[in-house]
Amino acid sequence: MRAYDQSVLRLAMNLLRSPEDARDAYQETFLRVYRNLHDFRFDCSFHTWLYRIATNLCLDQLRKRRVRREEPTVLTTPEGTLDRMDAVTEERVEGDPHRNLYSGQIRKRVKESLSQLTPRERMVFELRHYEGLRLRRIGEVLGTTEEAAKNCLFRATQKMRTALGEFA
Amino acid sequence: MTEQNTCTALRGQLALLLYGELSFDEEERVESHLDACPDCRQALEHQKMLHDAIDAVAVTPSPALLSRCREDVADWLDRKEPVSGLAARWKQLTAGWKIQFLRPAGAVALLAVGFFAAKVTPGLNFGGAYQAMSLGNFGGAQVRNVAAQPDGSVRIVLDETRQRMVSGNVEDLQIRALLMAAAKEANDPGLRAQTVTILTEGADAEDVRQALVFALGNDQNADVRLKAMEGLKRFSGDPIVQDALARVLLSDSNTGMRTQAIDVLTARQGQALDRQIVGALQEMMNREDDSYVREQCQRMLHSIKASAEIY
Numbered sequence: 001m002r003a004y005d006q007s008v009l010r011l012a013m014n015l016l017r018s019p020e021d022a023r024d025a026y027q028e029t030f031l032r033v034y035r036n037l038h039d040f041r042f043d044c045s046f047h048t049w050l051y052r053i054a055t056n057l058c059l060d061q062l063r064k065r066r067v068r069r070e071e072p073t074v075l076t077t078p079e080g081t082l083d084r085m086d087a088v089t090e091e092r093v094e095g096d097p098h099r100n101l102y103s104g105q106i107r108k109r110v111k112e113s114l115s116q117l118t119p120r121e122r123m124v125f126e127l128r129h130y131e132g133l134r135l136r137r138i139g140e141v142l143g144t145t146e147e148a149a150k151n152c153l154f155r156a157t158q159k160m161r162t163a164l165g166e167f168a
Numbered sequence: 169m170t171e172q173n174t175c176t177a178l179r180g181q182l183a184l185l186l187y188g189e190l191s192f193d194e195e196e197r198v199e200s201h202l203d204a205c206p207d208c209r210q211a212l213e214h215q216k217m218l219h220d221a222i223d224a225v226a227v228t229p230s231p232a233l234l235s236r237c238r239e240d241v242a243d244w245l246d247r248k249e250p251v252s253g254l255a256a257r258w259k260q261l262t263a264g265w266k267i268q269f270l271r272p273a274g275a276v277a278l279l280a281v282g283f284f285a286a287k288v289t290p291g292l293n294f295g296g297a298y299q300a301m302s303l304g305n306f307g308g309a310q311v312r313n314v315a316a317q318p319d320g321s322v323r324i325v326l327d328e329t330r331q332r333m334v335s336g337n338v339e340d341l342q343i344r345a346l347l348m349a350a351a352k353e354a355n356d357p358g359l360r361a362q363t364v365t366i367l368t369e370g371a372d373a374e375d376v377r378q379a380l381v382f383a384l385g386n387d388q389n390a391d392v393r394l395k396a397m398e399g400l401k402r403f404s405g406d407p408i409v410q411d412a413l414a415r416v417l418l419s420d421s422n423t424g425m426r427t428q429a430i431d432v433l434t435a436r437q438g439q440a441l442d443r444q445i446v447g448a449l450q451e452m453m454n455r456e457d458d459s460y461v462r463e464q465c466q467r468m469l470h471s472i473k474a475s476a477e478i479y
Contacts, residue, residue: 005234005237005238006229006234009234009237010228010229013227014227017227019233022229022233023237023240026240027237027240027244030241034245040447045475046447046451047454106221107221111225128187128189129187129222130226150184153183153189157180160183160222161179161218
């Protein structure tokens with residue numbers, strides 16, 4: 001379980017962009033696993049089943065946010081956009097020259113472009129790019145086909161490319 | 169299709185190219201075009217930069233947050249009664265997968281040079297769980313040696329203030345108690361292995377089976393664990409034994425042990441398997457290094473029509 005729970009928390013953090021929401025999603029995921037273990041039919045791997053629960057919870061949360069427009073992760077202030085996740089400690093930033101190559105402005109644009117994706121596009125993108133899952137696996141986790149996941153990823157990357165355009 | 173349209177269509181696939189998610193034919197078309205189109209090669213470099221920028225905004229949960237999350241779940245589980253046998257066993261399994269080491273037997277006096285013995289402690293509990301069981305009341309005696317006899321009885325050498333020998337059959341409760349204590353607490357792995365072999369003869373008894381399951385999951389010595397597994401083979405249909413085999417598959421660092429465990433299970437092809445075993449077999453497909461063990465896992469999963477997916 002300890003090999004998987006970090007992935008679940010990381011996925012929730014990157015999707016929900018809120019440590020409080022990520023913590024709730026993490027807890028709810030593992031509580032649902034515990035409660036529903038007797039229903040697990042071994043028709044997929046335990047890892048896939050776990051991810052399915054986690055992604056469904058996060059998707060629900062993302063959809064609620066789009067409907068209610070509550071607690072946006074990226075806030076617009078008179079001083080410019082502000083991301084709640086900037087308050088989260090990112091361990092490797094300070095000493096990582098790779099990250100320091102990218103100005104704050106570019107990173108803000110990347111975050112904004114991510115927030116413009118639909119919940120499904122965001123989910124597929126996160127699972128592919130950050131979690132490294134193959135499209136076939138993403139399809140199983142999300143209860144769809146590999147082809148549908150591929151089309152969704154294609155749309156997501158197109159939107160990102162359009163939103164970010166050319167940058168230095 | 170005009171060349172511009174071709175480039176436009178291709179650039180939409182660059183991200184999938186970098187993810188390795190294009191089909192063979194698609195990738196071939198893209199690569200061929202890139203060879204001939206410097207603008208699209210530049211677009212590919214731009215896509216790589218874009219991926220790097222996206223990587224740069226990834227968030228890594230802090231250890232403190234992860235720790236709090238784990239505590240949240242642990243607190244909830246501690247307050248919760250197990251809702252079913254399966255959930256209770258899952259809770260047990262996830263509480264600690266690692267092989268536990270034998271606890272020291274307390275204040276053990278080594279009597280003779282070259283010999284190690286198990287401490288015999290008072291307070292034998294014949295009816296309780298094996299882990300709580302200790303040896304018979306021999307007032308400080310220590311098991312020095314055990315040996316099977318031609319007539320089927322067992323000879324046990326005890327050290328008290330002087331050497332003492334007792335003989336009897338495995339069916340004898342006191343003899344069995346001494347043997348089970350020796351299997352659990354003897355410092356000499358050879359003595360533990362010999363004791364486990366003798367106990368195998370009496371494995372029909374519930375307490376002996378518990379002793380073998382304990383040895384299988386906890387003994388530091390692979391030979392002892394192997395002998396315990398051999399003794400439990402004919403009980404591989406028992407859910408408790410299958411649980412123990414699942415732990416071996418997932419936790420035992422010895423390849424021979426995992427090979428034996430999967431062989432015991434594949435002997436049950438076509439028969440029902442405990443759910444814990446099915447989960448363990450699926451987990452093995454993702455993490456097992458040994459190709460024989462993986463193949464056997466896959467064979468078992470196919471035989472019961474469970475998923476054997478590998479990612």
